Amino acid sequence: MLKVFILGNSGAGKSTFASKLSSILSADGVSVRVISAGGWARIKYPDLNGAALGERAVADLSDNPNVAIDYIRSHIPVNGICIIEGIRNPRDLAILMDPKNDLVIHLTCSQDTYNFNN
Numbered sequence: 001m002l003k004v005f006i007l008g009n010s011g012a013g014k015s016t017f018a019s020k021l022s023s024i025l026s027a028d029g030v031s032v033r034v035i036s037a038g039g040w041a042r043i044k045y046p047d048l049n050g051a052a053l054g055e056r057a058v059a060d061l062s063d064n065p066n067v068a069i070d071y072i073r074s075h076i077p078v079n080g081i082c083i084i085e086g087i088r089n090p091r092d093l094a095i096l097m098d099p100k101n102d103l104v105i106h107l108t109c110s111q112d113t114y115n116f117n118n
Contacts, residue, residue: 001078005097006085008107017107018085031080037087040071061089068092 004021006014015036022032036042041057048056060067069092076082087093097104 001076001101002081003076003097003102004081004083005087005093005102005104006083006107007087007093007104012107012109014085014107017105018083022083025081031077032083033075033077033080034083034085035072035075036085037068037072037092039075040067065091069095072096 006018006021008014018034022034025032038057041053041060044060045053045056068087068089072084072087072092073096084096087096093104
């Protein structure tokens, strides 16, 4: 199992990049799963977004610092490639990443510097 971590600031294109990478790999017959690191919060609080969702997530993380790690681990497939986008906590990355086998891609561009539609 190879894990590819897509990191970057808000608006850097992490989700877009992860989706495009998944499409390319899948077209070549590779089994791929994309996991959004913040997916646990969106599932737990489906009616919230933006700052309200962030505030709730921070409160939950202060109660259980492993909530994102547990969510990600529960969604990692046994085979293929797992693309994990949006990890913000360095502790989560350190716990989940195997430096001998996994990859990290850090995006530093803003949305107006690239175009995946071409």
